[in-house]
Amino acid sequence: MAVSEKLKVIVCDDEPKMCSAxxxxxxxxxxxxxxxxxxxxxxxxxxxxxxxxxxxMETDPADLVLLDYKxxxxxxxxxxxxxxxxxRETAVIIMTAYANIExxxxxxxxxxxxxxxxxxxxxEVRYTVKKAAHHLIVSRHARLLAQEKKRIRFQFxxxxxHELKAPINTFDAYLDVMRDMTLGKDMTAYAGIIAKCSxxxxxxxxxxxDLLDLTRIESGQFxxxxxxxxxxxxxxxxxEGVAAEAARRGIKLETEGAGLLVEADPSEVGxxxxxxxxxxxxxxxxxGLVRASAAADGGKVRITVEDTGIGMEKKDAARLFxxxxxIKNRATIGIPGSGLGLAIARKxxxxxxxxxxxxxxxxxxxxxxxxxxxxxxxxxxxx
Amino acid sequence: MAHILLIDDDAGLVDANKLVLEAKGHEVSxxxxxxxxxxxxxxxRPDLLVMDVMMEEFTSGFELARDVSIKxxxxxxxxxxxxxxxxxxxxxxxxxxxADWLPVRKFLAKPIPPTKLAEEIEAALKxxxxxxxxxxx
Ligand SMILES: Nc1ncnc2c1ncn2[C@@H]1O[C@H](COP(=O)(O)OP(=O)(O)O)[C@@H](O)[C@H]1O
Numbered sequence: 123m124a125v126s127e128k129l130k131v132i133v134c135d136d137e138p139k140m141c142s143a144x145x146x147x148x149x150x151x152x153x154x155x156x157x158x159x160x161x162x163x164x165x166x167x168x169x170x171x172x173x174x175x176x177x178x179m180e181t182d183p184a185d186l187v188l189l190d191y192k193x194x195x196x197x198x199x200x201x202x203x204x205x206x207x208x209x210r211e212t213a214v215i216i217m218t219a220y221a222n223i224e225x226x227x228x229x230x231x232x233x234x235x236x237x238x239x240x241x242x243x244x245x246e247v248r249y250t251v252k253k254a255a256h257h258l259i260v261s262r263h264a265r266l267l268a269q270e271k272k273r274i275r276f277q278f279x280x281x282x283x284h285e286l287k288a289p290i291n292t293f294d295a296y297l298d299v300m301r302d303m304t305l306g307k308d309m310t311a312y313a314g315i316i317a318k319c320s321x322x323x324x325x326x327x328x329x330x331x332d333l334l335d336l337t338r339i340e341s342g343q344f345x346x347x348x349x350x351x352x353x354x355x356x357x358x359x360x361x362e363g364v365a366a367e368a369a370r371r372g373i374k375l376e377t378e379g380a381g382l383l384v385e386a387d388p389s390e391v392g393x394x395x396x397x398x399x400x401x402x403x404x405x406x407x408x409x410g411l412v413r414a415s416a417a418a419d420g421g422k423v424r425i426t427v428e429d430t431g432i433g434m435e436k437k438d439a440a441r442l443f444x445x446x447x448x449i450k451n452r453a454t455i456g457i458p459g460s461g462l463g464l465a466i467a468r469k470x471x472x473x474x475x476x477x478x479x480x481x482x483x484x485x486x487x488x489x490x491x492x493x494x495x496x497x498x499x500x501x502x503x504x505x
Numbered sequence: 506m507a508h509i510l511l512i513d514d515d516a517g518l519v520d521a522n523k524l525v526l527e528a529k530g531h532e533v534s535x536x537x538x539x540x541x542x543x544x545x546x547x548x549x550r551p552d553l554l555v556m557d558v559m560m561e562e563f564t565s566g567f568e569l570a571r572d573v574s575i576k577x578x579x580x581x582x583x584x585x586x587x588x589x590x591x592x593x594x595x596x597x598x599x600x601x602x603x604a605d606w607l608p609v610r611k612f613l614a615k616p617i618p619p620t621k622l623a624e625e626i627e628a629a630l631k632x633x634x635x636x637x638x639x640x641x642x
Contacts, residue, residue, distance in 0.1 A: 288515060291515070292515065292517030292518055295517065295518050295521035295618065295619050298619050299525055299620075301620075304619075315524075
């Protein structure tokens with residue numbers, strides 16, 4: 123069912139009969155913008171002079187004005203001129219009994235949207251109003267979309283700025299300690315500080331790489347080459363990538379999934395699994411376990427990566443896949459990261475025709491489930 | 506020498522501040538969350554508290570400061586804020602006007618070098634001591 127959106131319409135004509143005729147014609151008329159799934163709900167009011175129209179526009183501006191060309195006081199053309207001076211978005215339909223090419227040209231030049239020659243049939247009125255309603259609703263939506271895009275961009279950049287500033291503030295603080303020679307004149311005393319600074323530069327470098335991935339994915343610059351991919355091999359490769367860190371912390375890695383195939387770009391699946399495995403180790407307890415397995419589920423394959431780590435609250439699980447979201451609490455303090463990994467992983471999964479979900483319990487562990495299409499289940503040409 | 510509690514969720518900053526304060530002979534406790542801070546406060550009362558406004562959620566720093574000012578009315582609280590840097594705003598803490606409604610001794614704009622923070626801490630400790638000395642007990 124279409125969503126209805128209000129459009130305010132004013133009919134301005136000094137002939138009361140004309141006014142009420144148009145009101146009757148437009149009564150219950152709901153022009154539709156099918157592409158947007160919107161139905162315009164017209165709220166029609168009537169005024170009989172140009173002066174009255176201008177006052178009305180100040181307090182309660184209309185989206186659409188049906189304007190008589192020949193009014194007793196201020197003329198239709200003057201009003202058009204005023205509207206364009208005031209840069210109004212109002213669409214104006216000029217109605218005139220003296221339909222000639224000159225008035226039409228003049229009105230168009232002054233920014234009128236359309237033209238109705240009197241006397242006109244109800245069909246003509248409805249047709250012209252429908253065109254205007256369509257134009258108004260489409261441009262309204264375009265405007266909202268542009269605003270929303272600006273807002274999202276602004277938010278993204280402020281968060282990014284904050285994320286870039288945090289490590290710089292840390293460097294500054296440590297530089298101050300060194301300048302002050304707080305720990306004495308022996309350089310070896312500063313080894314801990316230096317190690318912490320390199321940790322932060324590594325983190326920044328990783329974040330920049332993640333950011334580049336993210337923009338590349340969003341701009342569609344990733345050349346995707348879906349192929350039938352062995353799940354067991356992909357899981358083993360991802361486990362391999364974190365094996366050293368896992369061994370260091372005594373975390374056991376187990377992978378299964380023999381015999382299953384997915385239809386996806388191998389390097390993208392690699393990126394997703396890498397992130398899930400890295401997190402499963404990073405947010406695990408020492409001596410914990412990471413278990414990955416896969417199962418066919420209709421046209422999909424569900425790959426789960428489970429850990430025995432810190433887990434998370436339900437409210438945090440809901441926002442995990444947004445950019446820069448990092449859960450801050452006692453358990454996560456000191457664990458480095460950009461908060462971009464899961465945002466990237468979900469974008470890639472969605473583009474591949476799959477998804478990622480999380481179930482988790484604080485202190486017990488988390489289970490991330492990546493679903494991807496099985497071979498033959500998607501139309502490769504359409505993908 | 507005093508016992509100072511640092512509350513901030515940025516582990517790197519806390520670490521740098523701790524190094525400088527310890528070098529000056531202070532004892533430093535660290536809390537990364539408001540909850541942790543409260544647990545430490547209840548166990549053992551520090552002489553001074555340094556906290557960031559922007560912990561977890563924007564308001565939690567203020568809430569903690571208010572609770573502290575009710576429970577430990579004499580404890581000096583220094584609050585660090587990145588607000589100016591974040592919002593590019595020029596808002597400045599005015600000790601005469603704002604000290605009434607903001608339950609803190611002093612607002613310090615982030616980023617602040619650890620040595621500068623240490624100076625502010627010394628000054629606040631001194632002021633607190635003088636105030637205590639003046640009051641008839
Ligand atoms: N396996 C996990 N267990 C617990 N928390 C996790 C796990 N994976 C991710 N998280 C939480 O989700 C956040 C976002 O993850 P991610 O986007 O990969 O960023 P990063 O790990 O770089 O911070 C992490 O900061 C962490 O708080």
